[in-house]
Amino acid sequence: MRTTFAAAIAGAAILVAAAPTRAHHAFSAEFDISKPLKLQGTLRKWEMINPHSWFHVDVKMPDGTVVPWLIEGGSPNQLIRLGVTKNTLTMGTEFIIEGYQARDGTNKAVGRNFQFADGRTLFLGGSAPGATGADKP
Amino acid sequence: MFHRFLLSTVLGGVLAAALVAAGGGVSQAQTSPAKKWTVPRTPDGQPDLQGFWNNTTYTPLQRPNGVNKEYYTAEEAVEMIKRAAADEAEQTVPGTVEDVHYDFTQFGLDRSQAPLAQNLRTSLIVDPADGKLPPLTEEGRRRQRARAEARKRAGGPTDAVQNQSLSVRCILMDRNGPPMLAGAYNNNYQIVQAPGYVMILVEMLHGPRIIPIDGRAQLPPAIRQLEGSSRGRWDGDTLVVETTNFTDATGFQGSSENMRLTERFTRVDAETMLYRFTVDDPSTWTRPWSAEVPWRKAVGPLFEHACHEGNYGLYNTLAGARAQDKREAEASASKPSNERSDP
Numbered sequence: 343m344r345t346t347f348a349a350a351i352a353g354a355a356i357l358v359a360a361a362p363t364r365a366h367h368a369f370s371a372e373f374d375i376s377k378p379l380k381l382q383g384t385l386r387k388w389e390m391i392n393p394h395s396w397f398h399v400d401v402k403m404p405d406g407t408v409v410p411w412l413i414e415g416g417s418p419n420q421l422i423r424l425g426v427t428k429n430t431l432t433m434g435t436e437f438i439i440e441g442y443q444a445r446d447g448t449n450k451a452v453g454r455n456f457q458f459a460d461g462r463t464l465f466l467g468g469s470a471p472g473a474t475g476a477d478k479p
Numbered sequence: 480m481f482h483r484f485l486l487s488t489v490l491g492g493v494l495a496a497a498l499v500a501a502g503g504g505v506s507q508a509q510t511s512p513a514k515k516w517t518v519p520r521t522p523d524g525q526p527d528l529q530g531f532w533n534n535t536t537y538t539p540l541q542r543p544n545g546v547n548k549e550y551y552t553a554e555e556a557v558e559m560i561k562r563a564a565a566d567e568a569e570q571t572v573p574g575t576v577e578d579v580h581y582d583f584t585q586f587g588l589d590r591s592q593a594p595l596a597q598n599l600r601t602s603l604i605v606d607p608a609d610g611k612l613p614p615l616t617e618e619g620r621r622r623q624r625a626r627a628e629a630r631k632r633a634g635g636p637t638d639a640v641q642n643q644s645l646s647v648r649c650i651l652m653d654r655n656g657p658p659m660l661a662g663a664y665n666n667n668y669q670i671v672q673a674p675g676y677v678m679i680l681v682e683m684l685h686g687p688r689i690i691p692i693d694g695r696a697q698l699p700p701a702i703r704q705l706e707g708s709s710r711g712r713w714d715g716d717t718l719v720v721e722t723t724n725f726t727d728a729t730g731f732q733g734s735s736e737n738m739r740l741t742e743r744f745t746r747v748d749a750e751t752m753l754y755r756f757t758v759d760d761p762s763t764w765t766r767p768w769s770a771e772v773p774w775r776k777a778v779g780p781l782f783e784h785a786c787h788e789g790n791y792g793l794y795n796t797l798a799g800a801r802a803q804d805k806r807e808a809e810a811s812a813s814k815p816s817n818e819r820s821d822p
Contacts, residue, residue, distance in 0.1 A: 370579045371637065372796045378573060391789035392683075393649065394581075414792070416586025419665050419682065419782045424587055442579050445799025453581050454573075464585055 377443035390418035413453040526716040531779035535593040542602035542610025564591040588664040596773035603770040619763035637800030649786035658756040718744040
């Protein structure tokens with residue numbers, strides 16, 4: 343899934359503009375690169391807050407117990423501009439989330455990739471795949 | 480998989496539009512306006528800059544090495560943007576530092592999903608002509624070293640909350656400046672004009688720049704502010720804002736608190752405002768330098784960005800460092816007994 347895309351650009355030497363800082367803090371200082379994880383759980387709450395939004399996800403363990411996790415996602419402002427609201431994602435929606443656990447060892451993680459249970463990738467952005475209302479769960 | 484979709488939809492749609500528009504883009508409007516456009520007026524007769532704006536750009540502050548011209552052709556500019564957008568949407572490799580992040584595209588935050596003004600320039604810096612920052616003065620180099628040493632003395636970034644940057648602490652971001660430059664996302668502004676004032680609301684961190692344009696003097700030199708002291712005036716249809724009284728804590732590109740910043744806001748057509756700024760700081764650079772970036776009309780409203788209130792990331796970062804300290808202390812405490820048991 344996570345393949346590297348090498349754009350084949352023909353023509354004169356055109357140097358790519360350096361990407362701006364990807365976020366307002368170093369995520370690798372908050373989350374542990376040596377603790378990748380994959381969780382499956384249901385959405386209990388979505389905090390559409392800044393500087394980053396947080397997904398509260400209940401993860402059902404094999405023994406039947408439910409463990410709450412907090413998953414960090416992106417700033418919601420652009421999503422709100424595109425018409426996404428806190429009701430866009432239905433509570434109880436099942437997610438498969440890949441990410442990295444917090445360095446303090448608590449049940450927090452950054453959500454590197456959010457997928458629905460049927461394999462579709464979560465795209466809340468306006469022009470991104472799955473962004474139309476019809477594609478939303 | 481999905482990045483191909485992005486290329487075919489986002490780039491194929493939004494950027495194809497940019498390609499079409501780039502032929503009659505900002506650079507031409509700046510140099511040889513093809514048709515006369517009249518700046519609208521407020522009811523009291525001022526040039527009307529009001530509304531919502533976005534300054535997202537793919538153009539770097541300094542001209543990339545290997546590029547030796549001031550402007551790309553329209554085709555080259557679109558290729559540059561396509562490639563930068565593809566890089567931004569590119570999926571990172573699991574297990575790398577870059578991968579420890581959420582996916583910008585999943586939250587509509589990649590720049591290809593933002594309003595983008597056409598800009599054929601190869602750098603935001605327009606003066607000096609080479610598109611690069613001028614050389615530092617000896618004093619500028621000394622200050623750079625002193626600041627680096629001071630940071631070292633203060634310890635690591637997670638040793639104290641004060642060691643984290645102003646942006647991480649939700650105090651001031653580059654979108655606010657001044658000068659006002661785009662960050663990765665949420666580069667949205669609202670300008671409101673009232674008699675005697677221009678107000679620029681910066682979405683991220685929801686801070687208003689309130690600029691008097693009534694001819695009053697700057698604040699006394701003893702009063703220093705992170706954003707300096709700004710005073711505006713009209714030069715024809717251009718809003719000119721002079722800012723002084725900076726502190727040593729902001730240091731734009733290594734500047735001193737004595738930086739004198741001149742910003743110029745000029746509407747060039749219905750959809751575009753040219754933002755140009757000149758940095759004059761003889762104690763840092765051997766000569767003044769200027770940059771410009773077009774702002775594009777955007778759709779409002781702005782949304783709240785209560786950064787400090789929701790800044791769980793700062794807590795998590797420090798908590799992670801303290802947990803690491805504890806693990807290291809425990810490992811160190813258990814070490815002597817191990818050594819004693821060694822033969």
